[in-house]
Amino acid sequence: MKRTRLLPAALLLTALAPAAALAGPTLDAVKARGHLRCGVHPGLAGFSSPDAKGNWMGIDVDICRAVAAAVFGDASKVRFTPLSAKERLTALQSGEIDLLSRNTTWTLTRDSALGLNFTGITYYDGQGFMVRRDLGIDSALELDGASVCVQTGTTTELNLGDYFRANGMEYSSVVFEKDDETVAAYEAGRCDALTSDRSQLYAQRIKLSDPKAHVVLPQVISKEPLGPVVRHGDDEWFDIVKWTLFAMVNAEELGVTSANAAERRKDSKNPAVRRLLGVEGDKGKDLKLSNDWAYDIITQVGNYGEVFERNLGADTPMDIDRGLNRLWSQGGLQYAPPVR
Numbered sequence: 001m002k003r004t005r006l007l008p009a010a011l012l013l014t015a016l017a018p019a020a021a022l023a024g025p026t027l028d029a030v031k032a033r034g035h036l037r038c039g040v041h042p043g044l045a046g047f048s049s050p051d052a053k054g055n056w057m058g059i060d061v062d063i064c065r066a067v068a069a070a071v072f073g074d075a076s077k078v079r080f081t082p083l084s085a086k087e088r089l090t091a092l093q094s095g096e097i098d099l100l101s102r103n104t105t106w107t108l109t110r111d112s113a114l115g116l117n118f119t120g121i122t123y124y125d126g127q128g129f130m131v132r133r134d135l136g137i138d139s140a141l142e143l144d145g146a147s148v149c150v151q152t153g154t155t156t157e158l159n160l161g162d163y164f165r166a167n168g169m170e171y172s173s174v175v176f177e178k179d180d181e182t183v184a185a186y187e188a189g190r191c192d193a194l195t196s197d198r199s200q201l202y203a204q205r206i207k208l209s210d211p212k213a214h215v216v217l218p219q220v221i222s223k224e225p226l227g228p229v230v231r232h233g234d235d236e237w238f239d240i241v242k243w244t245l246f247a248m249v250n251a252e253e254l255g256v257t258s259a260n261a262a263e264r265r266k267d268s269k270n271p272a273v274r275r276l277l278g279v280e281g282d283k284g285k286d287l288k289l290s291n292d293w294a295y296d297i298i299t300q301v302g303n304y305g306e307v308f309e310r311n312l313g314a315d316t317p318m319d320i321d322r323g324l325n326r327l328w329s330q331g332g333l334q335y336a337p338p339v340r
């Protein structure tokens with residue numbers, strides 16, 4: 001009796017053993033190549049854009065760098081592929097990139113039928129509208145009959161239709177394939193309103209010739225949880241990208257920063273800090289990485305709060321309040337499972 005009960009468990013262990021000992025194909029391919037290929041937005045302030053010297057900057061870019069730090073111990077081992085909204089998912093599906101980190105909304109269809117996995121939420125966003133101040137409108141519910149500039153291939157286009165239908169309002173859409181064309185058309189007066197994720201509206205507004213002449217209306221008409229995306233079928237790679245963000249959020253929660261991580265690794269008595277920084281346990285090895293994986297992320301890229309402030313915070317042109325992107329312990333939604 002005892003024997004028959006034990007047998008299936010033993011067989012199961014044998015069956016699992018070889019798979020557990022192998023690294024996933026994406027990790028192997030990335031390591032063999034010597035760099036990560038990361039798909040990003042071609043130019044969205046605060047999220048992903050090249051600076052005057054051609055260095056990529058932004059919260060989405062920093063996620064790519066953090067994954068490179070986890071895999072190689074070197075955040076610079078990443079090459080960026082700028083992708084339009086239309087190109088981004090195909091580039092990932094076809095294997096042209098290892099990771100997509102590009103203001104992409106987590107939806108059911110993308111996460112299932114399109115063969116992709118969202119690894120977490122780097123930025124809780126929502127869709128809004130921008131109008132010229134002299135239009136004298138202070139609510140999106142006053143937009144009945146308006147023409148709205150919108151980009152195709154986005155959740156934005158779909159939500160726009162839902163919002164006007166749900167509120168019994170009419171609209172005409174003026175549709176473009178590229179962000180620059182959409183904003184240029186809005187600035188040229190070809191539509192009454194521009195709609196996009198609100199973070200993007202702020203980024204687009206600073207590019208207009210007179211940003212103060214435009215207002216972002218208060219209504220948030222959708223949920224746009226933005227996060228990194230990988231392909232279906234490689235759980236180990238999925239885990240690595242997922243835990244990269246979790247490490248950054250946990251570091252913020254534990255008060256571990258790029259400036260103090262070296263000291264905390266030497267002195268901290270807090271078991272959670274010691275596990276995160278690889279002093280105790282084999283957490284990196286569990287991910288098929290070095291036990292310094294999180295230490296490398298934090299010292300080279302920073303914790304989640306540092307990355308947010310550097311790219312989007314009060315000292316940047318974006319000047320975005322953390323809002324929903326605060327830690328759960330500070331009234332926000334950013335929450336990570338424990339490193340244990």
Ligand SMILES: N[C@@H](CCC(=O)N[C@@H](CS)C(=O)NCC(=O)O)C(=O)O
Binds near residue numbers: 104196
């Ligand atoms: N978060 C939404 C919208 C993302 C999006 O692609 N937005 C536009 C407006 S900023 C964009 O990226 N345009 C630039 C381009 O396609 O090159 C989604 O995932 O569909």
